[in-house]
Amino acid sequence: MASKVIANTRTAAGLTTGKLAIWWLLGSEIVIFGGLLGSYIMHRLGHPEWANYAVHTNVWAGGLNTFILLTSSLFAVLAHQAAEHGDGPKAAKLLFATFCGGLGFLCVKTFEWSNEIAHGYTITANTFWSFYYTAAGIHGLHVIIGMSIMLFIAYNANKGKDLHRVELVGLYWHFVDIVWIFLFPLLYIAK
C-alpha cells in the first residue's frame, strides 16, 4: 500500500473507521430527508388543493429518473463486488457507469425543471412547488456530491488504490437511490 490509509483501521466497535463514518453520515441524512419528507406529507394531508398542483409534475421524467437511479445502484454494487475481488480497473469502470447514471439523472432533471419553470411552476408559485423544488433540489445536490466523490474514487481504484472506498461511496449512492424511491411516489404518483 503506497498511500497512507487511515479509514480502514478498525474501531473499537469492530467496523472500519470509514464505514462507521459513512453510516453516521447516512444516519444524519435520514433525519435531514426524513424531516423534509415528513413536513411534505403532513402539509399534503392538510392541503387537499395540492393534488391539483401535483397533476403538473411530469411522471415520465420522474419515472425515467427512477429507472436511471435503480440501474446506477446496480452498477455501484457491481463495482463493490469488483473491488472485493481486488479488480480495481473493473471497479473504476463500473463506478464511472454509476457516475454516468447520475449525469443522466441530472440531464432529465434539467429538462424537467426547465419545462416546469417555463410554464410558471416556479419555487415561489405556492407551497407545493416550494416543497417540490426544495426536496428534489437537495436530492439533486446529493447526486452531484456523490458523482464528484465517485470520480475521485474511480480514479484511484483504477490504479488499485483504496478499494475499500468503493463500498463506502456505493453505500452513499444507494441511500440517494432510496431517497428518490420515496420522492418519486410523493411528488409524481400521488396526484
Added chain:
Amino acid sequence: MAEQAHAHGDHGDHTSHYVKIWGALLVLFLISVIGPIFEIPALTLITAFGVACVKAFLVMKYFMHLDAELKLVWYILAGSLVLMFVFFFGTAADVRNHEGSRWVNVAAQAEVARGMAAGDGHHGEHGGGHEEGGHATEEGHGAEGEHGGTHEAPNGGH
C-alpha cells in the same frame, strides 16, 4: 488490499443475483407507475408507498448488505428514524389541522380555499408561504396569507 475490500466473507461472483434484484426493482417500479391508472385511492396508496417500502428494503438488504452489518449500524439508523418519527408525530397534528378548539389558522384555510378555487392549481398564490408566519391566534388574526392575494403565475391559464 484484500484486507481493505473484504467486508463480507463470500467473494463469489454474484452478478446474476444482483441483476435479478435489479429486475425485481424494475418490476416494482412499473407496478408503482401502473397503480394510479385504476383510480382506486387505497390501491394507489399500496402500489405507490407500499411498493416504495419494498423497493427500499430490497436496496438496503441486497445492495447495501445491511443484514450483514453489525448491530451498531442498525442502532445508528434506527435512532435516526426514531428522531424522524418524533418530529413527525409531534408536529403533524398541528400542521394537518387548520383549526382547533381555541385557535384557527386563517392563512392555511385561505390557502386551501384559493387553491381549490383555482381548480387546476396553476394560479399559484404566494400567500401559502406565509402560512407559518400567520400563526393562528385565538382571535384568528395573524394571517399575512390573507393578504397574499391570488398572484397568477406567469403564463397563467394552464
